[in-house]
Structure formats: structure tokens, C-alpha cells
Amino acid sequence: MEFTSLLNNSFDLNARPLRIYNEDHPILPKQEVESHFIELGRNVHVKEERGALMEELNRVSAENKKLTELLTVMCENYTELKNQLFEHKSKNSSVENSPGSRKRKLQNSSIDNGNNEATNIGSSESSSSDEDSSKNHKEDHMKPKISQVSVRSEASDHTSLIVKDGYQWRKYGQKVTRNNPSPRAYFKCSFAPSCQVKKKVQRSIEDQSIIVATYEGEHNHPHPSKVESTSGSNRSLTLGSVPCSTSLASSGPTITLDLTKQKPPGHEETRNSRSKVDAHAPEQIQQYFVEHMASTLTKDPNFKAALAAAISGQFLQHTENW
DNA sequence: CGGTTTTGACCGGCGC
């Protein structure tokens, strides 16, 4: 798929200025502000300010264009590298086509690697997923979709194996595995048997503060948080609610997000997010971005104010036209 | 009382 399609999620910085700043009235519709100035007989200042705003708008537009071009170049480079990697893998798989080391070893490699390299899942898992995709193209649609997520738990919480992904899970087993002293918990989706998704959760052997969750299958029902968020329930918590480093890797999509840094005051979360996206599941990736941006924007008081100003401005324009 | 968690038993795959 085209990675550049993700560019559709970029903000349109060329949008018309939605508000005019004024010391007395920080956020006011343009026409209302103008009327104030007219009343005060300060049309000259309004024109100067408008000119300054136009300059600022041009500057931001140019910056937006530069960033878009930069992102396009990065996407092209990424696609090129990905193709090279795929060619390399396909050559290797044709050479080493040994039938040995079957299912169990595949499972072990996927799970144990996840435990041992929880902080570096992106590379290891993406390589294994490429291996799977190159070897087992026909089996891909038969196997349940497997993905791994590592979450840094809260410092005070080193006993529970709870990954707050928003879904409801029912624990059906727990085991102490060979390579890891911490127990592995087995969960099924609470919507079972209609939803067959399973989850294995175990602490990383290297860093006990990291919980590695392995998901099998895909939910065939909407995310509970989407329903509950409208009712104001606090039951569903997303990964972003806790300072965490999140890596999601699977035979399909590979998403690596580093959210470990706390959001500094006055900075948007998206600026601290590093995302590495494999180009296999555009819908999931785009959905993630949309959700992430929506949550970020709805938390931003400036955005809310701008939106309110825009709506009120549009409303005033319409009422004037009537 | 219904749903969830806990935990020992059981099962099947795999290596030797």
C-alpha cells in the first residue's frame, strides 16, 4: 500500500485564520472584532493587523509545504528500503527452505523474542513478520492475526498483568513459563464466543516494568471505549493514559510508538510521538492516527476555542447572508 | 446471583 496515503491525515495549515487575537477579547469572530474597532475608529490598526496576519499565514503555509515535501521524501525512502528488505528476505527464504523447526518453534520465537526484546520489538517483530509473509503467503489468511504490544507499567504496579487497551478481557489461565520467572496470564475477550480474540500477557524478562501482551485474532465488535466515551465512563483506559512505551507488531501491521516521555506543558503529544508504520494495514493505522489526533485535539483548549470561534464565525456569516 | 479470577489438572505437540 501507499504509505503516502497517510498524508491525508496531515492538518491543513492553509486553513483560513479562524480568529483574531485581541487583548480585550482574545477569541472573537472576525466581524465582531472589526465592529469593535470601527466603533473605536481604529481602522488603520485593523488593516495593519490584518496584514501581519496575512504574513503569518503565508509563513505558516510555506512551512506546511516544506514539511509536506519532507514527509513525502521520507515516505519514498521508506518504501524503497522496504522493497529492498523484501527482496533480501525473499532471496534468503528461497535458500533456506528447510522444513524443520515447526509450529512450536515459531511460537517460541515470536513470543520469547517479544519478551526478551520488549524494548526493541519494532525491528525484531517486523523482521519476523516479513519472514512469515514471505514464507506463508497462503497461510496468512488462515492464521489468526497475531500482534504484540509492550506497555510500560506504572512504577508502583509490579504485580498485576493488566494492559489497559480498552477491551474487556476474561482471564482463563495463568502459567509460569520456562524462560521467564514472571507468570504468563491468558485472557479471552469478554465477548467470547462470538469474539475469539485471545491475549497473553507477561512481564518482560529484562525489564519487569514492561508488560508484553500478545494478541491473537481480531475483534469482530466495536472498541468499547468508542461506546463508553460518549457516556463519560472511566472504565475504558487507553494506552496513552499511562506513561508507556508501546510497540505493536504483528504479521500484518507494525506500529511502534514511543510515548514514554511525559507531555511537557505547552507541547502537543503528537510532537513526542515517534511512529514507525509498516505499510500493511492502512485502515488500522489511519484509525489509530485519527483516534490519537482526536484525543489530542479534544484535550487542547486552544483547539476548542478556535473551533468555537470558527463555528460562531460561520454562524454569523450565514445569519448575515439571510 | 451472575460474572470474573484463581489454580491445579489435563491435553497435545515436540524433542530425545
Place this chain on the structure above:
DNA sequence: GCGCCGGTCAAAACCG
């Protein structure tokens, strides 16, 4: 065939 191991089952306990 046996033992090891991961995964699952199911009864009891727990909880709201």
C-alpha cells in the same frame, strides 16, 4: 515411549 512445555479446562473461590 517418556518427559517437558505451553495452552486450555473447569471447579472453587471471590466479588459487586
